[in-house]
Amino acid sequence: SQTIHQWPATLVQPVGSPLSLECTVEGTSNPNLYWYRQAAGRGLQLLFYSVGIGQISSEVPQNLSASRPQDRQFILSSKKLLLSDSGFYLCAWTGGAGDTQYFGPGTRLTVL
């Protein structure tokens, strides 16, 4: 069966520091991968999606970037965090031609 992992689970970072969040999927190959952010009091916002290694599409211009160095690995990064980057970051995947997205456990990021 397929499993999706995210780490770290919780992160507290100072403003201006770098960020690296990791997402990995097990039990499938060539998944489509997604990064979402859930900010307090706001809905879920799609940040990036990827259909393959090195292929990244950005939905919203912002202070973040994404990379996909391996088939089942998706990384969210920032060079300098802003207060507004605080939130709950969720990774998701779909397989094959399916449109159902399956979510990871999330990373809670607090920028102070």
Place this chain on the structure above:
Amino acid sequence: GDSVTQMEGPVTLSEEAFLTINCTYTATGYPSLFWYVQYPGEGLQLLLKATKADDKGSNKGFEATYRKETTSFHLEKGSVQVSDSAVYFCANTRAVGGSNYKLTFGKGTLLTVNP
């Protein structure tokens, strides 16, 4: 563009009460429709889905029917339990190229079930 509107919460019910959470959508074409549930501190779990008009998705006692004529996908459960307390998200999906799909979410409805 696509959008999803769901009833604002919070919704507070007593155990064994009937639940309805309304959801309507706008979309071009024929999107798939989903309900996801988020328990405190956790990621989203797929609750149920429907892929075409008149389909009924069901899981764990929850049901929702894809109503194309009213562009709705209301979530119902006949008898809620304390363990159903969570945030519920309605979503639709559209293709954005190739095998890639974008989910559009509603803002979520917080459900609290009291014993």
